[in-house]
Amino acid sequence: xxxxxxxxxxxxxxxxxxxxxxxxxxxxxxxxxxxxxxxxxxxxxxxxxxxxxxxxxxxxxxxxxxxxxxxxxxxxxxxxxxxxxxxxxxxxxxxxxxxxxxxxxxxxxxxxxxxxxxxxxxxxxxxxxxxxxxxxxxxxxxxxxxxxxxxxxxxxxxxxxxxxxxxxxxxxxxxxxxxxxxxxxxxxxxxxxxxxxxxxxxxxxxxxxx
Amino acid sequence: xxxxxxxxxxxxxxxxxxxxxxxxxxxxxxxxxxxxxxxxxxxxxxxxxxxxxxxxxxxxxxxxxxxxxxxxxxxxxxxxxxxxxxxxxxxxxxxxxxxxxxxxxxxxxxxxxxxxxxxxxxxxxxxxxxxxxxxxxxxxxxxxxxxxxxxxxxxxxxxxxxxxxxxxxxxxxxxxxxxxxxxxxxxxxxxxxxxxxxxxxxxxxxxxx
Numbered sequence: 001x002x003x004x005x006x007x008x009x010x011x012x013x014x015x016x017x018x019x020x021x022x023x024x025x026x027x028x029x030x031x032x033x034x035x036x037x038x039x040x041x042x043x044x045x046x047x048x049x050x051x052x053x054x055x056x057x058x059x060x061x062x063x064x065x066x067x068x069x070x071x072x073x074x075x076x077x078x079x080x081x082x083x084x085x086x087x088x089x090x091x092x093x094x095x096x097x098x099x100x101x102x103x104x105x106x107x108x109x110x111x112x113x114x115x116x117x118x119x120x121x122x123x124x125x126x127x128x129x130x131x132x133x134x135x136x137x138x139x140x141x142x143x144x145x146x147x148x149x150x151x152x153x154x155x156x157x158x159x160x161x162x163x164x165x166x167x168x169x170x171x172x173x174x175x176x177x178x179x180x181x182x183x184x185x186x187x188x189x190x191x192x193x194x195x196x197x198x199x200x201x202x203x204x205x206x207x208x209x210x
Numbered sequence: 211x212x213x214x215x216x217x218x219x220x221x222x223x224x225x226x227x228x229x230x231x232x233x234x235x236x237x238x239x240x241x242x243x244x245x246x247x248x249x250x251x252x253x254x255x256x257x258x259x260x261x262x263x264x265x266x267x268x269x270x271x272x273x274x275x276x277x278x279x280x281x282x283x284x285x286x287x288x289x290x291x292x293x294x295x296x297x298x299x300x301x302x303x304x305x306x307x308x309x310x311x312x313x314x315x316x317x318x319x320x321x322x323x324x325x326x327x328x329x330x331x332x333x334x335x336x337x338x339x340x341x342x343x344x345x346x347x348x349x350x351x352x353x354x355x356x357x358x359x360x361x362x363x364x365x366x367x368x369x370x371x372x373x374x375x376x377x378x379x380x381x382x383x384x385x386x387x388x389x390x391x392x393x394x395x396x397x398x399x400x401x402x403x404x405x406x407x408x409x410x411x412x413x414x415x416x417x418x419x
Contacts, residue, residue, distance in 0.1 A: 054231060054232060078231030078232055080231075080232045080234055082234075082238075082242075085242070087412045091249070091355075091356075092252065093249050093250050093251070093252050093355050094247065094248065094249040094355075095247070095248050095249075095412045095413070096245055096246065096247050097245065097246040097247075097408060097412050098244075098245040098246070099238065099242040099243075101234040101235065101238075102234075103231070103232070103234040105231050141234065143234050143235055144245050145235075145238070145242065145243045145244055145245040145392065145393050146235040146238060146243040146393065146394070147245060147392065
């Protein structure tokens with residue numbers, strides 16, 4: 001596996017050329033990543049435990065120093081799970097038999113700070129750790145058969161800790177690729193679900209804007 | 211330029227991949243689309259009833275108006291209800307043989323308000339099924355439980371079970387059980403039996419001794 005990654009890195013370097021990144025000249029970066037999300041914790045108890053492959057992350061960051069970066073992050077993730085038909089007791093005397101589907105979308109907007117232990121002069125692959133906090137716009141819809149049963153949009157707190165690495169590419173070093181993971185904490189307290197915590201894996205690209 | 215084009219392509223690809231999220235109901239089959247709702251009078255002892263009669267036509271309810279109709283699908287529903295009742299130990303009799311239970315079959319195409327609720331269904335029930343039909347002119351229908359409000363824009367089939375045995379004593383036509391089927395392709399003779407069976411399966415208390 002390590003060999004394959006090394007070969008990919010060398011191929012990328014040969015293809016796009018090696019050029020030093022002058023981060024101090026271009027401190028603003030735009031990032032766009034494809035995101036996988038793996039629900040964990042309370043969310044998986046009869047609500048949604050399916051992995052979501054329908055998501056993205058975007059962020060605009062500013063390099064304060066060669067080691068520290070701040071910025072704003074936004075994103076979108078769509079979760080869905082269908083449960084087989086069963087009979088639900090909705091009242092003392094009322095029963096509903098239905099296939100139930102839970103659909104949940106999250107749109108996080110967060111402030112982000114990042115620490116990069118290595119300098120670009122030391123390595124082409126730069127690992128980082130990050131922290132972010134902000135709000136999470138959560139839209140939930142439950143369906144019985146094709147009929148919407150419950151619907152609610154809420155604003156919730158969200159925080160995340162992550163780590164990853166990025167590598168500059170291109171002759172000018174103005175863009176590159178990145179990949180990482182994060183753990184998200186997001187309290188919810190609706191419909192018997194205490195939180196929407198999840199693990200994420202993302203990969204994408206960045207571009208230095210100025 | 212090449213870099214910008216690459217980034218633009220990646221951005222467009224991501225938007226296409228994520229889209230607007232998965233449509234939760236787009237991939238449901240007809241069977242998965244259907245829901246079956248039943249409610250009943252908790253004070254009714256269904257084993258006290260022994261005979262029943264199912265209406266020989268279907269009330270078609272549309273925007274506050276009704277008409278009686280008998281199509282192939284309607285007949286299939288009537289037959290399916292008869293079979294379900296017989297399986298549960300009841301005896302089918304003619305209307306003039308004083309059945310203990312009367313059952314109506316109704317097709318709801320749409321309502322003026324788009325919902326089926328007390329005002330839009332039960333308050334007009336006497337115009338769909340004149341109490342005279344059961345031999346009790348002047349009586350009123352009584353629903354001893356809360357009938358939930360459902361949006362009906364796509365059509366539904368309902369079955370209602372009326373206590374005729376105790377009507378002379380109580381002076382009213384008490385609705386002791388209701389069943390409602392909603393979803394895709396339900397008013398179809400091929401599926402009538404399975405739809406009625408689903409309602410009875412989730413109502414195991416409907417048993418005659």
